[in-house]
Amino acid sequence: MAQLLANTLALASTYILLAIGYVVVYRSSRVLNLAHGELMMLAGYAFFGLVSATPGHPLWAVPAALVVAFLAGVAVYATLVRPMAGHPLFSAVLVTVSLGILLRGLVLLGWTADILYPLAVTGYKNAPWLLPGGAVLTTIDLLSILMAGTMLVALWGFFARSRLGIQMRAAAENPLLAAQRGVNIHLVFSLSWGISTFVAGVAAVLYASKVRLDPEIGVIGLRAFPVALVGGLDSLAGVLPAGLAIALLENLAIRYVSPLLSDVVPFLALLVMLFVRPWGLFGTKEEIERV
């Protein structure tokens, strides 16, 4: 039982880190970023490239990879999403789909389809830790849980307290009015894309260090998508319970029902939520009309 809970926390932390990205972008620009998983993958490859380029200094590679991830998000907004302003939101979503396919192709060209292990390059080990109750979690699991919590709290503080955060909320609420009040909405939007890919970068560094890095890890982004929807696409607070609930359901299915169900559990949870409460646990009711 203790191990089941530990596994749930570890899986939920990955889902939460990824779902944060969906929510931050949606909150500000109303775009569903369907290339989020691939942007996460790109950050993973940036991390691997930096780790390989600076052997012996792995701790530099982590912040550097996160900066690359942030800049990638800003660049995606500036080059692909901003030109779509004035067009239906659906067009911007399609642009992100194309971006995802393009990124996968580019990664394949640059690094081939080989499985890579960034942690092995750093020389660090992912040591297991025995927890009360006999459960085991590794260093990276613990870091992942810590980072998911930190990101949630930090972003909550940023949106609630900081001037820029409040401007971002205002721009999300009514971009025209915000612009008339002097808010630089393009700066605000690009920043939100940067934050989204930054957090995805954190997920990428941790996941690639724990499991592996290959062009297919972007699929995990798709699995985290139901977490964002179940929590409420415009609600950061909803990500936490949704991530925990879906990870718990997945672990319960693996242990007590059928391991094969683990693939569909997030989407079953999403379907149930869409029937019962289409705007998600903590989402805004009117938001669903926009989706």
Place this chain on the structure above:
Amino acid sequence: MAGASRVLAWLAGAVVLAAPWTPALAQEPYKVGMTAAVTGPAAIEYAARVETFRAYMSKVNAEGGINGHPIQVIYEDDRGEPARAATNAKKVVEQERVVLLVNTSLSATYKPVMATVTETKTPLLFGGGVCPQEVFPPANPLMFCTTSFAAQIDSDFAVRFMKEASKGKVRLGTALMDIPVARIGIDTAEAVGRKIGLEVVGRITMPPGTADFTPFSSKLKDAGANWVFAWSPWSFQVGPYEALLNLGWQGNYLLYGHQQPIDAAYPRLNRENLYALVGASILAEGLPELKAMQETAAKHGASRLDVEGWVAAVAVHEALKACGWPCSREKLQGAMSGLSITVKGVKGGPIQWSRDNHFRTEQWYKVYRWDSARQRAVTAKGWTKVDVGQKLKELRETAK
């Protein structure tokens, strides 16, 4: 004008002088088609095979081809998708009129490719993808396989090795990705395991989209498995093992050692409880024959050596040599039915095809483990021969 005439005269002279030294380029080529998972999720395993295959063919052509006839390979990427593989097969067989088609892709692509070759009576070689039922006795006359791994026979050998290598009772756990061929392998391992007195304590079947292997591996650990056998695509063999290590599991793990990834995994993991069953040697053993192959592959443009790709290329080369010139599909099929392919240093014995067995009459296995003190792979069980016909009969009995 005079200058231009002089240049033309030089060129004409050069062509005349070069002609006797480049017969292969002037001759009509042997045309071979290949449909392969060069991109897509399965490319992790197949891209390197194609790269090595291409390098070997480049070597053959650089050496003058076969009696002056170069081998022209038409490569088509199928991403491991059945629909693309079907289109590729039709294109190379019907438009390019190849004498042989090679499939280096996922088993999901086999059926449509088989349909095309059956319709057009074109020989088909499975080179690097799992060997399908059609190549085992009684074999389909058109279909052949060089790939070292075969779900049922591998699994039978694996569980027998576990029993042999263990002093105490084997409590067997199994791990697989949810694909048909892996299910066949693991079903066999469990059935044979029970028959020879192993206790089967648990099985984890992982869906293709699995993000985290830990919840699956926890189940095996809690079931008390002291040996785990995995037979699947590489990520789904090594993923559960690493998750078990993270959980502090102390048992032994046996997987099918695909040469490229196991070569990379052994030094990275540096663990002595990881055993790899192989049908072809791995580079980590440091055999001189493999080093020579690696150098040749590198010289002809391959960034890495994949033994399965090399063996498939040798088979194509040998088959075309046996076919002679001119080589028709029918003649090639006849030549392949009695072919024996030896790749020194790579396999325990030759790949010998017979009229009704296009897998091979003898399968050879070796088991490696990692020696952390010596930092190299060592032999846990040397090359062992399995009589394929006999083993298949036994397995049919066990299944009953």
